[in-house]
Amino acid sequence: MKIAEVSEKYGIPQDTLRYYEREGVIPAIKRGNGHIRDYTEEDCKAIQFAQCLKAAGFTVEEIVEYNRLYALGDGTIPDRLALMQRKKEDLLEQQAALEKALKLLEHKIFCYERAVETGVLSWDDPNFEA
Numbered sequence: 475m476k477i478a479e480v481s482e483k484y485g486i487p488q489d490t491l492r493y494y495e496r497e498g499v500i501p502a503i504k505r506g507n508g509h510i511r512d513y514t515e516e517d518c519k520a521i522q523f524a525q526c527l528k529a530a531g532f533t534v535e536e537i538v539e540y541n542r543l544y545a546l547g548d549g550t551i552p553d554r555l556a557l558m559q560r561k562k563e564d565l566l567e568q569q570a571a572l573e574k575a576l577k578l579l580e581h582k583i584f585c586y587e588r589a590v591e592t593g594v595l596s597w598d599d600p601n602f603e604a
Contacts, residue, residue: 476510476512476513477491477492477510477511477513479513480513480517480518483518484521486521486525491521494521494524494534495511497534497538498538498541498542499524499534499538499541500517500521501520524537527540530565531565531568532561536557539557540557543557581599585597585599
């Protein structure tokens with residue numbers, strides 16, 4: 475598969491795919507005729523995995539580190555596990571912060587909806603806990 479096809483399939487700009495390859499986020503892509511990148515199914519799986527890690531908040535550097543550890547073999551499984559566990563903790567902290575912000579936003583919406591109905595804006599709500 476050519477870079478334009480991969481770009482379209484995964485919604486990643488071609489320049490970003492080149493950057494990912496250069497930085498080690500994805501493996502080096504074999505070149506075909508005219509030195510044109512020819513992505514294999516395995517390359518596409520690596521792109522999907524990188525997208526998953528990016529969506530989970532991994533930085534480029536963390537993905538490169540994960541790939542480095544992976545390439546070193548099964549002896550690095552504890553290190554890879556620790557990397558994943560740290561990122562999971564980060565995500566759980568972000569989730570808690572978002573839940574708190576959402577709760578406050580819902581309270582504000584409730585107060586404004588009540589003000590629209592009654593003509594009085596009041597932040598008092600005995601059921602609300604910050």
